[in-house]
Amino acid sequence: MQKNWHKVRTIFLDIILITMGSLVFAVGAEAIIVHHKFIIGGLYGTGLFAYYKTGYLSPGIWFFLLNIPLFVAGWFYLSKRFLLYSLYGVTILTFFSEVLTLNFQINDQLYAAVAGGAICGLGSGIVLRSRGSAGGLDIVAILLNRYFNLGVGKFYIMFNTVLFLVVMSQYKPDIVIASIIMTFISSVSLEHVLALFNQRKIVYILSSNHEAIVETIIQDLNMGATLLEAQGAYSGEKKQMVMTITNNLQVKRLENKVFTIDPDALFIVENSFNVIGSGFNKRQNY
Structure with missing residues (x-):
């Protein structure tokens, strides 16, 4: 139904x-x-x-x-x-x-x-x-x-x-x-x-407190997140990078919450105009 x-x-x-x-x-x-x-x-x-x-x-x-x-x-x-x-x-x-x-x-x-x-x-x-x-x-x-x-x-x-x-x-x-x-x-x-x-923001976050950031993204902002394996080129230290997709309205809220949790976090934002699937735009079939 x-x-x-x-x-x-x-x-x-x-x-x-x-x-x-x-x-x-x-x-x-x-x-x-x-x-x-x-x-x-x-x-x-x-x-x-x-x-x-x-x-x-x-x-x-x-x-x-x-x-x-x-x-x-x-x-x-x-x-x-x-x-x-x-x-x-x-x-x-x-x-x-x-x-x-x-x-x-x-x-x-x-x-x-x-x-x-x-x-x-x-x-x-x-x-x-x-x-x-x-x-x-x-x-x-x-x-x-x-x-x-x-x-x-x-x-x-x-x-x-x-x-x-x-x-x-x-x-x-x-x-x-x-x-x-x-x-x-x-x-x-x-x-x-x-x-x-269509515009979306792809956000990459590097932080030692990635667990708390992921929990905030999911619980407070009601968004999804993905953990990516990363490694420092100089230190060789393995890290977890958080990736999430949001919009222009939510990205500032996300930024404030991330730096509240970790003032030393690295916060990277990229523009994207075509995000298809997983709750976003559906693929058009002609």
Whole structure:
């Protein structure tokens, strides 16, 4: 019963994240991007380009149509869960793009590029916190990575390079440059959103009172810990090093407790953005 409830709660959270992220992305696209005729990277940017050049349909509808062959291919090679989540993401993003009629009245092109990139990157980052995606190049990138070992980031760079080369032949340089700036800011915004959720601190502690420190970590902070064999290079003395993983909020509490127990302890902190398993993030299966 508890397992089923956890599964339902996880699915509900995924749906909420995809919906919220798609809404935020659509706001950035409809309130800023289309009013300046910018091109953002990826398949949505391809839909924007098709809309600008033909005047038919809308960016959201173009985006939906461009995704259809990708979903057909992905159905045979990717997990059905991932594809169903992604299909929902594409559908809801298309819906929001169709119903929203916004204009933030940002007239300066550079300001518009910065704001549009930040908002769309935020939306994309929220979607990617789920176990699905908003469709688009994610499906192609995963397939190419799985079967041809082509890095996901490299594929995005290759696709956007080709897209912007085509755009350069059709638009004035200021639009192209603003679009590139916007796409870059969108990528940075997306990375910051993912890092905000994913960032962990790996802490290594060297102390002669490692037993008391481990007990405090487990009992007071409700965290796990691992003992590693260590040996002093100069003295040859064997020691026990404590390793634990925490977050930005807990690391200061941990530091205070460690130095309360042993003022001479060695306290080392490293950043990590991808801790999978054992109570942390679950591995995503595509």
